[in-house]
Amino acid sequence: IPAVGVKYYLHFTTEDYISGQNAGSCVATVLYLKNSRPAVNIKCLHTKDQNQIQDEDNRFHQQLRQQTKPIIANDIPDSHGNIDRALIPVWGLAVAGSSYVMFEKSTENLGYFMAQVKAVKQRIRKDNAAEFEFAVLLHETPTQKIDLCHIHVIWTLGHPLRVKYICASENHRLEDGSGMESGSASGILHEREGNF
């Protein structure tokens, strides 16, 4: 669209990240503008029963809140692709949190996949939310770069995830650009919420 940007029309199928089962299809438009974040319009048809999804979420959420010891783990999957069965839902949560980050970071020319969860640490809370800190490796294409992102997730049942993150790549830019002292405590912490 001359002088405005580029608009893409998409029709695609989705699948459950963990089981690989068909999860439905979506229709979307993405408008890449010159100086702002892309505008996305999307409508999906889910094949999985929404009630069933809610039940699974409830069960998982309850499990997390009932933990007396915080869940702590590394390398999911490990070098050989293995994931402890008990940690599969935690991996799923990492994917969900990462998707916020990947959505923010992607551009018309840069795409992402979540390559590996390097570390996960649960923070036990007194209220009815589940809280996690993830260190995640994102694979960027076509640059082939691997970016390390620290992602903080707060999940309250029935609400969208609250995600805060900071990636190593951004820190670097900050140092280079503004001449700040090295010391990554002073990075940009992004907050992201909303209906995803």
Next chain:
Amino acid sequence: DQVLHIVPETLQQVQHLQHLCSTFLLDLWKPPLPEDIWAGEDLDIRVPAPLLQAVKDSLDQHMIPYKVLIHDVQELVDQSMPREMSSHRQTPEGYVYTQYHPMDKIYEWMTLIQENNRELVTQHYLGNTFENRPMYYLKISQPSDKTKKIIWMDCGIHAREWISPAFCQWFVKEILQNYESDAKIRRFLQNLDLYILPVLNVDGYIYSWETARLWRKNRSPHMNGTCYGTDLNRNFNSSWGSVGVSYNCSSEIFCGSGPESEPETKAVVQLIESKKSDILCYLTIHSYGQYILTPYGSTTEPPSNNEELMHVAQEAAAALMGKYGTSYEVGSTSLILYSNSGSSRDWAHMIGIPFSYTFELRDKGTYGFVLPADQIQPTCEETM
């Protein structure tokens, strides 16, 4: 080592033999203890090789006759035990193809494959990596008096793509294991030689096992050792350095200081150049993405034989899908993936090899580079 049989005749001889056993700490087979050595009774002693001459000289000096009962103890041991690897005809028994293996195991595997299949397989030295490790390829060829066309396949040009070397190993196993029973394979090999390079980027592969699982490039140092690695698949002389690369060592797609600057690249180039008139097909195996990519990455200009290239690739993708329903996308790199220059696939086609393809194996991003080992078998079966 040898085992000597002696029957001492006198007390003096018994004493001398006891002395010999305790001095040299010899291994008494019969009787077990020196104090049980008696005149007129059998004595069997194992003498280690380095002591043999000295012991025999001493026996001669004291006029004690002896007989060599066993001339080579090791040989007997080898014969009596089924050696783990040598008994099975085609492939090393016990080698688990559904697991990822570190480089030292892969080197061992190559040696054993050649040993167990001498009529069909020869191992060849290609060159050295930056860290001076040998690069070997396996040539699978049916003995014949005619020169055959060649199909080349290399795996592991990018260190973190572990499913790729796993596929090369699987491929070799499949061909050799089914050579006798599968007429198609025999017909194939009547007219074609297969050259398989299981791990091209040896240094990188080892680095991904020992230090950083997601390493991609080789391990050549730059900037006074402050930065490591060239992307070998950007280092070939095919529009080198023009598009989809970085000139900065810190990038994962750093194309190197010049075309073919890396020893690994040079080693492959040398061999392929020397045989290019006989090479029909160049295959290079990567992950992930599930694509069969045709030239070129450096330009959208289609190659001269594009129709045929596409047709063959589409047939391959259809056959692949027939196995487990896995879908692979087929097309020119620059059109369906992204632009890149200096790729080995582009280079192979540019020097005249008619069929040149990059395979990007499973998956589509769920596990990405850390594809679980339980997907090795289905991935390899469908790709075969």
